[in-house]
Amino acid sequence: DVKVTQSSRYLVKRTGEKVFLECVQDMDHENMFWYRQDPGLGLRLIYFSYDVKMKEKGDIPEGYSVSREKKERFSLILESASTNQTSMYLCASSLRVGYTFGSGTRLTVV
Amino acid sequence: GENVEQHPSTLSVQEGDSAVIKCTYSDSASNYFPWYKQELGKRPQLIIDIRSNVGEKKDQRIAVTLNKTAKHFSLHITETQPEDSAVYFCAAGTPANFGNEKLTFGTGTRLTIIP
Numbered sequence: 001d002v003k004v005t006q007s008s009r010y011l012v013k014r015t016g017e018k019v020f021l022e023c024v025q026d027m028d029h030e031n032m033f034w035y036r037q038d039p040g041l042g043l044r045l046i047y048f049s050y051d052v053k054m055k056e057k058g059d060i061p062e063g064y065s066v067s068r069e070k071k072e073r074f075s076l077i078l079e080s081a082s083t084n085q086t087s088m089y090l091c092a093s094s095l096r097v098g099y100t101f102g103s104g105t106r107l108t109v110v
Numbered sequence: 111g112e113n114v115e116q117h118p119s120t121l122s123v124q125e126g127d128s129a130v131i132k133c134t135y136s137d138s139a140s141n142y143f144p145w146y147k148q149e150l151g152k153r154p155q156l157i158i159d160i161r162s163n164v165g166e167k168k169d170q171r172i173a174v175t176l177n178k179t180a181k182h183f184s185l186h187i188t189e190t191q192p193e194d195s196a197v198y199f200c201a202a203g204t205p206a207n208f209g210n211e212k213l214t215f216g217t218g219t220r221l222t223i224i225p
Contacts, residue, residue: 033212041217042199042217045213059111101155103152
């Protein structure tokens with residue numbers, strides 16, 4: 001059973017802070033994704049990666065960056081956190097299709 | 111890019127009755143249509159999926175239908191039970207690099223089963 005682990009369940013950060021959200025998967029999946037989930041808006045794709053050191057922008061990349069130095073780890077970076085980035089962040093991985101999601105990180109920016 | 115619309119946003123159904131959730135998509139290149147169930151406080155989990163070369167797929171009480179011409183697909187849950195209460199998301203998979211796909215999700219349907 002694929003396990004996707006997000007390092008923090010809850011985070012509270014201050015406006016302007018640099019924030020790192022970490023995601024690790026243990027099944028050697030090629031593909032990893034970061035989504036944010038907001039009520040009434042569903043899941044929106046921020047960034048994704050199909051291989052180490054490879055990244056592509058999703059639908060809402062502004063204010064975010066990512067890093068994939070190792071196949072199992074995909075990090076989401078908020079360069080300068082803002083209150084409109086308060087959200088639930090979900091990481092997912094897949095081999096080809098059929099995502100497996102992490103438990104999510106609820107980030108509050110104050 | 112792909113755009114997925116999902117209706118209704120909320121749905122209340124008497125236990126034992128059927129529930130239907132509908133989605134439309136815009137990109138004719140989309141060829142993979144999964145459905146995810148998210149229980150309160152938990153991660154979304156895949157419950158059923160369908161490829162564009164198939165019109166219908168069934169797994170016990172849940173079924174998905176796809177009309178590629180009209181670009182819409184639906185989730186059907188029969189004989190609903192209290193444990194079916196959750197938020198359901200549809201998604202459309204669009205081919206991307208190297209044979210991989212990325213998913214665009216609908217906005218979700220909160221299904222409540224009334225005992």
